[in-house]
Amino acid sequence: MTRYIIDCDPGHDDAMAILYAAKHLDVVGLTTVAGNSSLENSTRNALAICTLAGLNLPVVPGLDRALIEPPLDGAYVHGATGIDGAELPAPSYDPLNRHAVDFIIETAKAAPGELSLIAIGPLSNVALALRLEPRLAGWLKSIAIMGGSTTSGNRTPYAEFNIVCDPEAAAIVFDAGVPLSMVGLNVTRQAGIAERHIARLRQDGGRVSSVMADLLAFYLAKMQERYGTPTAAMHDPCAVIPLVKPGLITFQPLPVHIELGEGPLRGMTACDSRPMRRDHDQPGASRPANCDVAVAVDGEACVDAVIDTILGYDRP
Amino acid sequence: MIPLLIDCDPGHDDSMAILYAAKHFELRGLTTVFGNSIVENTTRNALKICELAELDIPVAGGMGAPLVGSFAPSMIHGASGLDGADLPEPKRRPVDMHAVAMIIEQAKKAEGELVLAAIGPLTNVAVALRTEPRLARWLKCITIMGGSLDIGNASPYAEANILKDPEAAAAVFSSDAEIYLAGLNFTRQAILERSHADMLRQVSGAVPETVAGMLDFYLSRNEARYGKPISPMHDPSAFVPFVRPDLVEHKPFHIQVELASPLLRGMTVADQRNVTRRPDEPEPPRANVKAGIRMDGPAATRHVIETIASYGRG
Numbered sequence: 272m273t274r275y276i277i278d279c280d281p282g283h284d285d286a287m288a289i290l291y292a293a294k295h296l297d298v299v300g301l302t303t304v305a306g307n308s309s310l311e312n313s314t315r316n317a318l319a320i321c322t323l324a325g326l327n328l329p330v331v332p333g334l335d336r337a338l339i340e341p342p343l344d345g346a347y348v349h350g351a352t353g354i355d356g357a358e359l360p361a362p363s364y365d366p367l368n369r370h371a372v373d374f375i376i377e378t379a380k381a382a383p384g385e386l387s388l389i390a391i392g393p394l395s396n397v398a399l400a401l402r403l404e405p406r407l408a409g410w411l412k413s414i415a416i417m418g419g420s421t422t423s424g425n426r427t428p429y430a431e432f433n434i435v436c437d438p439e440a441a442a443i444v445f446d447a448g449v450p451l452s453m454v455g456l457n458v459t460r461q462a463g464i465a466e467r468h469i470a471r472l473r474q475d476g477g478r479v480s481s482v483m484a485d486l487l488a489f490y491l492a493k494m495q496e497r498y499g500t501p502t503a504a505m506h507d508p509c510a511v512i513p514l515v516k517p518g519l520i521t522f523q524p525l526p527v528h529i530e531l532g533e534g535p536l537r538g539m540t541a542c543d544s545r546p547m548r549r550d551h552d553q554p555g556a557s558r559p560a561n562c563d564v565a566v567a568v569d570g571e572a573c574v575d576a577v578i579d580t581i582l583g584y585d586r587p
Numbered sequence: 588m589i590p591l592l593i594d595c596d597p598g599h600d601d602s603m604a605i606l607y608a609a610k611h612f613e614l615r616g617l618t619t620v621f622g623n624s625i626v627e628n629t630t631r632n633a634l635k636i637c638e639l640a641e642l643d644i645p646v647a648g649g650m651g652a653p654l655v656g657s658f659a660p661s662m663i664h665g666a667s668g669l670d671g672a673d674l675p676e677p678k679r680r681p682v683d684m685h686a687v688a689m690i691i692e693q694a695k696k697a698e699g700e701l702v703l704a705a706i707g708p709l710t711n712v713a714v715a716l717r718t719e720p721r722l723a724r725w726l727k728c729i730t731i732m733g734g735s736l737d738i739g740n741a742s743p744y745a746e747a748n749i750l751k752d753p754e755a756a757a758a759v760f761s762s763d764a765e766i767y768l769a770g771l772n773f774t775r776q777a778i779l780e781r782s783h784a785d786m787l788r789q790v791s792g793a794v795p796e797t798v799a800g801m802l803d804f805y806l807s808r809n810e811a812r813y814g815k816p817i818s819p820m821h822d823p824s825a826f827v828p829f830v831r832p833d834l835v836e837h838k839p840f841h842i843q844v845e846l847a848s849p850l851l852r853g854m855t856v857a858d859q860r861n862v863t864r865r866p867d868e869p870e871p872p873r874a875n876v877k878a879g880i881r882m883d884g885p886a887a888t889r890h891v892i893e894t895i896a897s898y899g900r901g
Contacts, residue, residue, distance in 0.1 A: 428858035
């Protein structure tokens with residue numbers, strides 16, 4: 272059976288992804304990274320989410336900054352703590368006294384071919400693990416990434432936050448040769464969290480659901496402020512959903528290049544989605560596909576699946 | 588009628604665009620540029636089109652290579668740039684004037700009324716705008732077929748006209764001219780297919796018959812290359828908005844041309860997010876382009892084909 276490590280920077284949508292994954296998959300640990308907020312916040316929030324849901328998953332802190340890029344601040348969406356909006360319990364346990372990069376390598380080494388990564392933050396930990404242990408690429412079964420976009424970005428006109436936080440790390444991961452899937456903004460924007468989902472959590476749920484409702488109400492308000500839409504994109508759980516319910520998101524193998532140049536396109540996931548890519552006599556002819564890229568989604572079913580799962584935490 | 592000068596590289600869709608525009612604008616001339624073929628061919632093709640349609644307008648040859656780098660012709664339009672149209676060698680000659688000079692002269696003469704349509708690489712237009720700094724003010728506007736707000740054709744994100752001279756495109760987009768853009772995201776909404784050639788064949792006359800033949804050739808080339816005998820109506824889409832504004836929707840964007848990235852060179856970069864600015868974000872740059880975002884494609888193609896057919900009824 273496949274086991275999973277979730278590499279994350281919780282984060283409101285990370286919290287949803289963790290709760291969703293832990294109910295359906297064999298999650299053996301959470302590794303944390305600076306992204307939506309500082310590494311300290313990511314680690315504390317991971318522990319608090321696990322404490323809230325009674326998960327007791329090992330939490331292992333990783334990189335506190337990107338390879339090159341100075342830290343970006345996600346506080347405009349996630350607040351000063353990285354997960355504002357609810358009273359989360361104080362963590363009932365400590366992070367492991369190890370480094371995320373080592374934890375990923377050792378877990379993979381212990382059972383080659385059985386570990387998959389779910390990477391829903393900047394790819395700094397994953398990239399360094401791949402570089403530190405060249406055999407890791409062969410040991411990993413797959414990496415499921417929330418990041419990038421085949422259309423417009425969020426942090427910048429073309430770049431998505433997780434990728435633009437550490438573009439060089441993303442370039443390492445996309446060139447690693449590990450089977451990759453990428454669920455980007457073009458799909459996650461279609462999985463919209465609305466007021467009615469929050470109302471369902473409040474009406475039908477207990478303690479876990481009501482804390483999640485508070486978190487999502489904060490997130491929804493922030494997203495509405497920034498994007499002017501009635502719903503908030505449910506980013507991170509969309510990387511997990513295909514591992515649980517394969518029919519809800521459609522993938523297409525595409526060549527994906529991470530743009531590293533300085534300028535407005537830095538951090539763009541440049542996907543060659545032209546219908547016919549062969550026989551081009553101009554620069555930029557395509558390389559082979561290196562990633563399964565999410566191109567279509569049943570957004571409503573995705574959000575329902577995650578809300579249903581969260582409600583399940585409050586049932587005996 | 589609106590006075591018009593067309594800077595072009597005919598080219599099958601250029602020819603359709605010229606023939607379409609000649610019926611709806613006061614067409615004052617053609618300037619040619621390398622692009623679909625070498626400039627010698629695009630100039631000869633422009634003269635052939637004028638002869639075919641009896642357009643008594645000056646044709647001026649222009650730049651044969653991009654500002655930076657070199658040019659290798661694509662084969663989608665055939666060796667002549669206009670294969671499939673059995674047109675005789677033209678008796679007309681190009682005027683003894685460079686395209687750049689003609690653009691400037693025509694704009695000055697029209698006193699703010701001239702629309703400059705650029706449906707090839709933007710080399711002539713860029714050189715004209717830089718040579719005569721007042722040109723941007725003299726022109727009513729520039730309408731460009733080029734670029735894309737989504738995926739490209741010549742490379743993953745770049746469209747062929749822009750990719751053939753990205754520096755020229757950057758110079759044009761950074762001028763003060765008013766610019767309308769028909770990018771691939773727009774032209775792909777208007778699809779030419781075999782039934783359009785059949786419509787033209789039902790009308791007698793040299794122009795509709797010739798365009799039907801060109802269309803057959805072009806659609807076959809597209810079929811061989813892309814698998815289907817269809818093609819976006821690229822170049823005419825730069826003119827339709829002035830004739831049938833009811834069929835199109837435009838939106839202002841700041842567009843900048845990517846020059847550095849090897850993979851993304853020639854991409855027309857535009858902020859398409861709809862976001863409220865964060866406090867730490869800079870003010871967005873002023874919109875410099877009105878880009879086509881929606882077109883009633885079936886109505887637009889029908890309208891263009893009907894215009895071409897009208898050459899045969901007179």
